[in-house]
Amino acid sequence: MMKRLFIFLFIFSVLTLTAQNKKSYKIELKIKGVEDSVLYLANYYGDKTFLVDTTVRKGKNNYLFEGKKHLDGGIYIIVGQEKNTIFEFLISDSQHLKFDSDMKNLIEEMKVKGSNENSLFFDYLAHSNIQFKQLKSYQHQIKNLNHNNDSIAILNKKIEELNSDIVDYKEAIIEAYPKAFISHFFLAMKSPETNKSIIISKEDSILAFKNYKKHYWDYMDFNDDRLIRTPVFHNKLEYYFNAVAHPAPDSLIKEIDAFLNRLDEKSKLYEYSLWHLTLKFDQSHRMGYDAILVHFANNYYAKGKAPWLNAEVLKNILTEAKKRSNSLIGKKGPNLVMQNLDLSPISMYSIDKNYTILYFWSPKCGHCKVETPKLLEFYKQNKEKMDLEVFAVCADTNMQAMRTYIDEHKLNWINVNGPRSYTQNFHELYNVYSTPFIFVLDKNKTIIAKQIKSNQLFDFISNYEKIKQNKK
Template sequence: MHPGKTNCFSEICLTVVLKLTTAMFHKFLALLFFITAIMACGNSKTAVPTGIQSAEPATKDALINITVEGLMNGTAKLVGVYADQNFLADSAKVGPDGSFTFQRDSAYLSGLYFVIVPGDKNFQMIIDANQHFSMKTKQGDFVKYMEVAGSIDNTLLYESLKYQSEVDKKFEDIQKRLNQAAKNSPEYAQAKSEQDKLLKERAEHVESYRKNYPTAFFTKFKLAGQNPAIDEPKKPDGTLDTLMQSYLYRSKFWNDVDFSDVRLLRTPVIHNKLKRYITEITAQIPDSIIKSASIVTDKSLVNKEMFKFVANWIALQYQATKTKVMGGEAVYAYMIDKYFTRELAYWSDSTEIKGLRKQAAEIGASVLGKTGQDVRAKDPTGQYRSLYDLKAPYVLVYIYNPDCEHCQKETPLVKQVYEKWKPKGFFDVYGIATETDDAKWKSYIAKEKLTFTNVFDPTYESKYYLKYHIDITPEMYLLNKDRKIIAMNIDAAQLDQLLTEEFSKQ
């Protein structure tokens, strides 16, 4: 049961897994984000959102007749799509002649669906306003033998799939010739010319849908899924300006996506384009991610459901416990601060929003580039020790719990790094014990023979938890000579590497 085995009619459409697992479901429950796809399993009086055009008149009910010649008896399933999730929309018994019908008194929600037939094979279907139509095909090659009656969207879909199948064969042949020919040879030039011609023909084919079927949902989806043309801007010396090329590509990435059309959420396109835009073609540094996140989220504000999906998806990617990007929490804090307001985050109540914004504010105080704040707390002798009293150019704020398994593994490694760099006068450690008691803390220091500065603040007098956000212990923040946070969420090995790099700059 795997749609990736069939051709996908949109360039951005990637493999869709048809089994909705508990883990996948909970991913979208985070931040109080309830999957709209689950609601799609219920009845709906209106398949197409208000204000959205369709190529055909709407039907109040659904009557979709399908025949697959040579199909074994069993149950056919109608599986809907929401972003990268899937849900079971309906099922039907397959007759002896391979026929079955998806029928109900109310319309299905518009979107991309997969028909799963006995034998775990599948083919695609678009459901929009008109839900009275039929499809007929044969085992062996669903696309090749597909015949559609009564549905403009599905007629266009399978015309496109058949065209793409033929074009792909031509591209494969040309690519083989390009790989075999010398780059400056006549054979290479000929193959390259044919490739450029074919690319132009394919682009014109896609544009023909815009011209001839402007109101078809298929057209909307097909255009949204296309990747922008790649420009080749030159520097003054005639070489390719790759930075400008990347900028131009990103700037055109959303040109053909209609964010006001919520139907696109019930396809893979929005999710896959969003993932690519944010995590692949945007540099994975907080400032760049925030800029791209702001651009696409602002575009999504034209539709409440679209905005809800985009804002939550981006925020979820950069939660402190999920992100692998150094300082990625800054993106999360930015998204919460700008978009999770009482006016915009309509899906959450005021208490939930207040909690999220409080958390974001705490995170925002200790992200990359921020000045690490001073902490003043008592050491094992009862003397107050200040973080700012440490004079080494680089200081690690090491927050740990003696009972934490990860801390027990990491602390000896941090100690090794400390003992390596401390004699050089280049590095020091300010340890903060958390969620423990005085006896356990002192016992742990003695057991591990920790000689770096260690403090414990059981009454939270220093408010260290507001100055350095703690998600999972151990938590590490590396401060430079100006006490700016230059690294976080690192381990001892990465710490040693960073110190080596910084030391080499002296």
């Protein structure tokens, strides 16, 4: 294998220069055993794949994809009529490629012309296939042995050696071709090394995690936009923000800024990351994550850091962020002054309790008919114990319907009518356009929770009290 690596090393620069002089792409396939009359060429982009080209069979087993414009670098896929992947390959050092093989042994018999990197890629895949077959054999043997059998340790050692061999194979390619896309791709797949043998205490585990996090992106070449057209970049991005970064909104905002600062704002990696993270956290239902969209809007979109974005979409993001900005967790909730059942003005700020439960509801709302009795039960049991009050804002304009529902269900908390307001429209102040909707405010009327359910209130306030006590 190493001999072949060094032979390719000498011809690599020649192949690269040749490819650069061609402004078109031409991909010829001769795959024995493929029965499809039509094949598709697709490429990865983040976590998705997109159709690039289509071709029909030309004679027996022959197919040709060609175009007058270079393909963007990355991993491409030959796809059958049934949307089945036939094989994957690289667009990197050449745009004029020939692949010749047999479906009976597709990878091992693959012959590549015109691309050094694809020859290396298929050599690696063939080698890995052999090792994986052996690995599965060892795993099957272990499964059929008694757990006390001494052979298990021997087989596990062999499995470890096989895994090491696959890693060493990739490392040899990386060492021989440090500037090649295949090396960038293999490096991007690597994770920071953790020495599990030294993890004994909880402190060791924490230090190991911090080191893992610190070096998580070490092997990713952020200057190579071709990595966006592989599944690796998206998967690493997702894992980092799902499992490595702390999930608290403030922490995530810092992590997002630190990550995006690594990227060139003109790169496709930056474009993809900014948009993907915007959608990811905007679509999350976790409490407080609306602050992340506001941060994106104020610090990226409003500052012209997404020039590629459609003007209408940009406008929608900025408008939505403005709506959310008044009622973020950690902000003081805007005061509401509204008429009660006696048509007298009642101010939410007049409530002198440790906690205010701000409840938006409607007598016609089906979900409210489920939520209101639960909130009432919580209120009866914890009003005195937790020193709280409910400020219930009815969103319905019909005062009679509001009065009837309150009387029938004996809602003896503070009841006001939202449309009969002396302050700004409550929809805009609290970004509430559906009911039921619950906010929790502390003694200073700072918002400490939102979009919370009645059956979660007891645990939330109890835990909040414990945190307050621990800070003293």
